[in-house]
Amino acid sequence: MLRRSRLLIAFGLGSLLLGLTPWLGVASPVGAGRAPVPRPTPADGGAAVQSPHHGIAPANAMEPTAPVLDRAGWTAAASDEETVAEDGRAANVLDGDANTMWHSRYAGTLLPLPHTLTIDMHRTAVVSALVYRPRASGANGRVGEYTISVSTNGQDWGSPVATGTLADDAATKTLGFAPQGARFLRLTALTEAGNRGPWTSAAEINLLGDPGTPAATVDLPRTGWTAAASDEETVAENGRAANVLDGDAGTIWHSRYAGTPVPLPHTLTIDMHREAAVSALVYHPRASGPNGRAGAYTITTSTNGTTFGAPVAVGTWRDDDTVKTATFIRTENARFVRLTVTTEAGNRGPWTSASEIRLSGPAGPAVHGSWGKITGFPLVPVATAVLPGDKLLAWSAYAVDRFGGSNGYTQTAILDLKTGKVTQRRIDNTGHDMFCPGIAMLADGRVLVTGGSNAEKASIYDPATDQWSSTTSMNIARGYQAMTLLSTGEAFVLGGSWSGTPGDKAGEVWSPDTRTWRGLPGVSALPAMTADPAGAYRADNHMWLHATSGGKVLQLGPSKQMNWITTAGQGGITAAGTRADSPDAMTGNAVAYDIGKLLTLGGSPAYENTPATRRAYTVSFTGSQVEAARTGDMGYARAFSNSVVLPDGKVIVFGGQSYPVPFSDATSVLTPELWDPATGTFTPLATMAIPRNYHSVANLLPDGRVFSGGGGLCGDCATNHADGAVFTPPYLLNADGSPKPRPVITGGVPATTAPGTSLTVTTQGPVASFVLVRSAAATHSTDNDQRRVPLVSTPAGTGAYTVSVPADTGVVLPGTYMLFALDAQGVPSTARFVTVS
Structure with missing residues (x-):
C-alpha cells in the first residue's frame, strides 16, 4: 500500500488535484457569528486526497499562491532574437501559444551569452515572480543560470531581485522574489542549462502579482x-x-x-x-x-x-x-x-x-534585520548541511520537485556562498534515494545520511573530496528518523516509522571505525512517541535529540515525555520528566543555545490538521537532572518552522503554519521572530517574501547570516519553493541598513584541534568573547546538529587571545565548528572553520 500510494503521488497527484474544488460553507448572516466552521475532511464531504506519506492533501493545493497578472497591453523586447532561420521574436513569449518561442540569434554569427528578455507591462503593478515556460520543441536554449531585475522606468534597474540556476528539463519554472511595485521586469540568462550552446529560448513568460506576502x-x-x-x-x-x-x-x-x-x-x-x-x-x-x-x-x-x-x-x-x-x-x-x-x-x-x-x-x-535576493535552486532544498569553504549542500529526492518510490538516486545541489552560484548533481553511485532521511554531522566533518525512501541505506558525503559513498545499511528500515552524533564519535539513530513497517523502531549506533551498525535492543522508541492519532507512523517522527557526556542522549521532544538514553552495550531509556506543561509538539523543534540549555519552539499535538502552539520552553540539565520551564510565547503559532541559534545566543524562528497541512501555504507565518535568552521575549523581524513550511530548512552561515529556503516538493502543485534567501540579523546592521563594523579573526585557528586544547587566536582590534557553533544539517524542521558553545578566553597580548576548547566531548561534540569572535555589542566576526575531534 505504501509503495503504491507513493507512486500515485509521484505520477498522479497533480492530475488528481486539478479536479478538486475547495469546500465552501454557507450560512445565513443572522446567528452565524460564533460556531466554528469545520475544516474539510473526507467525513464531512471535503475534497481531499489520502496519502500514507502526508495524510490529507489540501483541496486547494493546485491554486496559485499569487494571481497571474493580465498580459493585455504588455510588450517584450530582447537583447537579440532570431528572425532569419525561424520566427524567434521576443513577442512570442506573450502570445499564449506554447509552440511559438523567443530564441536568441543563431543564424550567421552566433551571439554569445548572456541574453536578456525585458517585459514592459505599461503600468505599475505589484509583481512577485516570473513564470518561465521552456520551449516545447526541444532542449536547446533552456535557461540555466539567471538573474531577474525590476524597474519602474526601464532605466534604473538596481541589484537583481533574484538569481539562481534552473534544472535542465521542460517543466515550467516559477522564479519568485520579494513582491514590489514595478513596470519593467528583465530576465537575464547567463548560461544554457545543458551547456549545449550559447543560446537562450522561452515559449511563454508570465508574471505573478501580489502573493499576500509583503517584503521587509x-x-x-x-x-x-x-x-x-x-x-x-x-x-x-x-x-x-x-x-x-x-x-x-x-x-x-x-x-x-x-x-x-x-x-x-x-x-x-x-x-x-x-x-x-x-x-x-x-x-x-x-x-x-x-x-x-x-x-x-x-x-x-x-x-x-x-x-x-x-x-x-x-x-x-x-x-x-x-x-x-x-x-x-x-x-x-x-x-x-x-x-x-x-x-x-x-x-x-x-x-x-x-x-x-x-x-x-x-x-x-x-x-x-533585512532579506537578500531570492536564490533559485534546480531542486526543492528539503535537506541542507553547512560545509567548510563557504558551501551549502542541499538535496531532495529522485526528482527535482516530487518524491515517490525507492528510486535509488538523489538530486543534490551545492550553493557557493561567495559567488551565489548553484550547481546540480544527481547521485546514483550509492543506490540511495535520500528523501526524508536522518542526518548526522560526523566527527571528521563528513555528512552521514540514513534511510528515507531507500529505507535501510546509509550514505556519506565528504566535503573534502566532494564525493558520495555508501556505508553499511542499517539493521532497521527507517524514514523520518532522528539522529545525532554521540560524544564517543559514533552516530545514534531512533524512530522512523514513515518507511518500513511502522512500530517500535529501536535505537542503533553506527561506528566510524567498523562502518557497521550495532543494535540497541534496550532503547525502545515507544517511550519517546507522541500520542498522534495516526499511530507510530507519525508518532516517532523527527525526535529532538541532544547528545551529552558519556555517550548519553537527552530526548526532549516532540513527545511531552522526555527521556535519557544510554548507548553503551544493549542501551537503555529512562524517563526524564515532562517538558513542563507542554503537550506533544510534533513538527516543532529544539535548539541548543548554551551549554546544557535548549529552547523548544512551537509544534502541534499531531503531525497535521491540528492547531499549532505559540509556546516556547527552556530545557536545562545538570548531570541527569532536567528542568523545563515555559518562557515567553511567540507572537505566532507555528508548526513546520525552523529555528537557528546565532553566535550571540539569541534564536531566530522562521516560517511555519498556524494550522499544519503538508504541501499547503495556507495559514503561513511570514514574520520571523528573535528570542532573547536574557529577557525570554520574542521580537518580530522583517517579513519573509516566500512561505517556508513543510520541507523547508534554515541554517546559520559562517558570516553570521542565516539561510532560509525550500518548502513543497509536491510535483505539479503551487507550493514548490525551489529557492532560498539569506537573512541578515539586526546585529549586523546600522539603522540605515549599512553593515556595522565587525571583528576580524586574523589567525591562530588550525584546521583541526582536540578537545581540551588552548588556541592563541589573533584578531584585528579588541573582541569581547568567542563562541563555537557546530556546522549543522537541517530537514523537516529538525536540526539536532546545532549547538552553541561559549568559550573561556583571556587576553594574550595586543590583538591576541588564549581561547580554551572544553575537554568534555559531551559539551563540544566532535565535529566541525564555526569559531566566531564577538565585540562588546555582540557583533560577530565572519567565522573560521575548525574541526574538534
Whole structure:
C-alpha cells in the first residue's frame, strides 16, 4: 500500500488535484457569528486526497499562491532574437501559444551569452515572480543560470531581485522574489542549462502579482488606533468596527444585515492617530463562518481623513479563511487607511466582515534585520548541511520537485556562498534515494545520511573530496528518523516509522571505525512517541535529540515525555520528566543555545490538521537532572518552522503554519521572530517574501547570516519553493541598513584541534568573547546538529587571545565548528572553520 500510494503521488497527484474544488460553507448572516466552521475532511464531504506519506492533501493545493497578472497591453523586447532561420521574436513569449518561442540569434554569427528578455507591462503593478515556460520543441536554449531585475522606468534597474540556476528539463519554472511595485521586469540568462550552446529560448513568460506576502515589513503597533465603518451590525450581534482592533479572533466587524441589509460596497477606515509609513494591509477573515469574506477590494490612504488618493492596492481575495495581505504598490506616509470591499468572496450576499485588521510598515534594519535576493535552486532544498569553504549542500529526492518510490538516486545541489552560484548533481553511485532521511554531522566533518525512501541505506558525503559513498545499511528500515552524533564519535539513530513497517523502531549506533551498525535492543522508541492519532507512523517522527557526556542522549521532544538514553552495550531509556506543561509538539523543534540549555519552539499535538502552539520552553540539565520551564510565547503559532541559534545566543524562528497541512501555504507565518535568552521575549523581524513550511530548512552561515529556503516538493502543485534567501540579523546592521563594523579573526585557528586544547587566536582590534557553533544539517524542521558553545578566553597580548576548547566531548561534540569572535555589542566576526575531534 505504501509503495503504491507513493507512486500515485509521484505520477498522479497533480492530475488528481486539478479536479478538486475547495469546500465552501454557507450560512445565513443572522446567528452565524460564533460556531466554528469545520475544516474539510473526507467525513464531512471535503475534497481531499489520502496519502500514507502526508495524510490529507489540501483541496486547494493546485491554486496559485499569487494571481497571474493580465498580459493585455504588455510588450517584450530582447537583447537579440532570431528572425532569419525561424520566427524567434521576443513577442512570442506573450502570445499564449506554447509552440511559438523567443530564441536568441543563431543564424550567421552566433551571439554569445548572456541574453536578456525585458517585459514592459505599461503600468505599475505589484509583481512577485516570473513564470518561465521552456520551449516545447526541444532542449536547446533552456535557461540555466539567471538573474531577474525590476524597474519602474526601464532605466534604473538596481541589484537583481533574484538569481539562481534552473534544472535542465521542460517543466515550467516559477522564479519568485520579494513582491514590489514595478513596470519593467528583465530576465537575464547567463548560461544554457545543458551547456549545449550559447543560446537562450522561452515559449511563454508570465508574471505573478501580489502573493499576500509583503517584503521587509513589520506589523505596526495598534496602540491608540480606532476603526470606523460605513455601516456595522449592532442589533443582531456585536458587529462593531472596533472589533477588528481588539486582538480577539472571535469578535468581528460585520456590515449591517438586521432589518434591511446595507448593500455593497462597504468601507472600513483605520485611524492610527499619527502618521506612519504603511506598505501593506493584513485582513483576517472571520473564523466563525464564510459569510462576508471580502472579495474584490481597493485600499486608499489619507493624511487628513477627508482626501483619499488613488488606490494603493486593488485585487480580489479568495473565498477561504486564510489570512490575506494586500501589498501596496508603494509605501505611503498616512494616518488613515481605508479598505473598500465591492464584492463578497462567495457571492452569498451583500455582506462584509472581518475578524482583525493589521497594517504593516517598512522594517527597520537595526531592529528587524533585512532579506537578500531570492536564490533559485534546480531542486526543492528539503535537506541542507553547512560545509567548510563557504558551501551549502542541499538535496531532495529522485526528482527535482516530487518524491515517490525507492528510486535509488538523489538530486543534490551545492550553493557557493561567495559567488551565489548553484550547481546540480544527481547521485546514483550509492543506490540511495535520500528523501526524508536522518542526518548526522560526523566527527571528521563528513555528512552521514540514513534511510528515507531507500529505507535501510546509509550514505556519506565528504566535503573534502566532494564525493558520495555508501556505508553499511542499517539493521532497521527507517524514514523520518532522528539522529545525532554521540560524544564517543559514533552516530545514534531512533524512530522512523514513515518507511518500513511502522512500530517500535529501536535505537542503533553506527561506528566510524567498523562502518557497521550495532543494535540497541534496550532503547525502545515507544517511550519517546507522541500520542498522534495516526499511530507510530507519525508518532516517532523527527525526535529532538541532544547528545551529552558519556555517550548519553537527552530526548526532549516532540513527545511531552522526555527521556535519557544510554548507548553503551544493549542501551537503555529512562524517563526524564515532562517538558513542563507542554503537550506533544510534533513538527516543532529544539535548539541548543548554551551549554546544557535548549529552547523548544512551537509544534502541534499531531503531525497535521491540528492547531499549532505559540509556546516556547527552556530545557536545562545538570548531570541527569532536567528542568523545563515555559518562557515567553511567540507572537505566532507555528508548526513546520525552523529555528537557528546565532553566535550571540539569541534564536531566530522562521516560517511555519498556524494550522499544519503538508504541501499547503495556507495559514503561513511570514514574520520571523528573535528570542532573547536574557529577557525570554520574542521580537518580530522583517517579513519573509516566500512561505517556508513543510520541507523547508534554515541554517546559520559562517558570516553570521542565516539561510532560509525550500518548502513543497509536491510535483505539479503551487507550493514548490525551489529557492532560498539569506537573512541578515539586526546585529549586523546600522539603522540605515549599512553593515556595522565587525571583528576580524586574523589567525591562530588550525584546521583541526582536540578537545581540551588552548588556541592563541589573533584578531584585528579588541573582541569581547568567542563562541563555537557546530556546522549543522537541517530537514523537516529538525536540526539536532546545532549547538552553541561559549568559550573561556583571556587576553594574550595586543590583538591576541588564549581561547580554551572544553575537554568534555559531551559539551563540544566532535565535529566541525564555526569559531566566531564577538565585540562588546555582540557583533560577530565572519567565522573560521575548525574541526574538534
